[in-house]
Amino acid sequence: MEKNQFIMIGIAVALVIAVAAPFLASGNPDGLESAFFSIHGAKDFQGDELDEDAASAAEEKVVAITGNDFAFEAPLPDYSIAGMDKPGEVLAIVVGTLLMLVLVYGVARVTARPDN
Amino acid sequence: MHIPDAFIPMGQALIYWIIALIFIALALRWARRSMVEEKVPLVAVLAAGIFAIQALNIPIPWGTSGHMVGAALAAIVLGSPYAGIFVLTLVLLVQGVIFGDGGITVMGANIINMGVVGGFVGYYGYTAVMGVAKNSYAAAFIAGWASLFISAILCAVELAIAGTFPLDLGLTFMGGYHAVIGLIEGGITAVALYLIASARPDILERPAGVTA
Numbered sequence: 001m002e003k004n005q006f007i008m009i010g011i012a013v014a015l016v017i018a019v020a021a022p023f024l025a026s027g028n029p030d031g032l033e034s035a036f037f038s039i040h041g042a043k044d045f046q047g048d049e050l051d052e053d054a055a056s057a058a059e060e061k062v063v064a065i066t067g068n069d070f071a072f073e074a075p076l077p078d079y080s081i082a083g084m085d086k087p088g089e090v091l092a093i094v095v096g097t098l099l100m101l102v103l104v105y106g107v108a109r110v111t112a113r114p115d116n
Numbered sequence: 117m118h119i120p121d122a123f124i125p126m127g128q129a130l131i132y133w134i135i136a137l138i139f140i141a142l143a144l145r146w147a148r149r150s151m152v153e154e155k156v157p158l159v160a161v162l163a164a165g166i167f168a169i170q171a172l173n174i175p176i177p178w179g180t181s182g183h184m185v186g187a188a189l190a191a192i193v194l195g196s197p198y199a200g201i202f203v204l205t206l207v208l209l210v211q212g213v214i215f216g217d218g219g220i221t222v223m224g225a226n227i228i229n230m231g232v233v234g235g236f237v238g239y240y241g242y243t244a245v246m247g248v249a250k251n252s253y254a255a256a257f258i259a260g261w262a263s264l265f266i267s268a269i270l271c272a273v274e275l276a277i278a279g280t281f282p283l284d285l286g287l288t289f290m291g292g293y294h295a296v297i298g299l300i301e302g303g304i305t306a307v308a309l310y311l312i313a314s315a316r317p318d319i320l321e322r323p324a325g326v327t328a
Contacts, residue, residue, distance in 0.1 A: 010161035017168040025173040026181035031293035034180040048179035063122045070121040074216030100167040105160035111147040
């Protein structure tokens with residue numbers, strides 16, 4: 001396979017995953033969140049049910065424990081665009097994927113070992 | 117496994133940032149010495165693919181989900197643990213700053229857990245298993261699984277120090293969920309390595325395949 005073709009296919013695969021992710025991704029808490037909620041009584045270790053009230057209480061409790069109340073507004077929170085629902089999620093992840101491509105290309109270009 | 121800001125006190129988070137910055141400096145030194153310009157598009161595509169697949173949470177039992185991290189894959193394909201750190205640092209930066217996924221003050225801890233541990237366990241796990249089994253894909257699977265599992269164990273220790281979890285419960289729960297999520301990491305790492313090796317065997321730092 002030609003090098004350019006390989007790179008183009010790589011970009012296409014990344015974009016297909018980006019478009020599909022909002023439709024396929026599980027909304028369940030991830031391993032860290034699940035462990036946190038289980039330990040703080042908002043769900044059973046093997047349980048499917050999340051007690052939303054207990055989960056919110058646990059999130060407040062942990063700020064009191066650590067004292068870290070740093071907060072900022074991310075422009076596209078949770079891979080979504082306000083008021084745009086699923087199409088917004090697709091757009092957010094596609095934008096993120098393209099941003100990664102450009103950012104990493106730029107940083108790698110600047111930091112790479114010159115060929116000669 | 118992205119730690120949010122609230123989970124670690126500011127002072128401890130700063131220490132993790134300092135440790136992370138040392139590894140980022142080493143990763144930049146690796147790039148200057150070993151990442152040839154020709155590899156730049158590959159590094160960019162790997163990073164974009166890893167970002168996209170990190171958004172794909174796969175359900176596991178027990179009302180939980182998990183996604184691939186990708187540091188092991190980057191380290192194996194580019195032939196250095198520092199490649200995992202290089203790629204994951206930029207992925208975590210964009211996730212934290214643009215998407216609010218993973219905290220800002222705690223980004224150093226996330227870079228250590230996913231980039232540094234993922235890169236080192238992924239790379240050396242792969243080399244070690246290759247030395248015994250001579251099967252790239254089995255080695256990639258085991259190295260991927262181990263990289264994710266050990267990241268989760270370190271994360272549990274950090275959160276015990278932070279006071280967010282008790283250590284025993286943290287190790288049990290984080291270990292339990294991530295032993296399963298590691299199968300996702302191992303599986304995708306092996307499949308991605310196979311696809312890359314099939315399309316462009318020359319691109320890999322060390323040849324992949326199965327030898328008797």
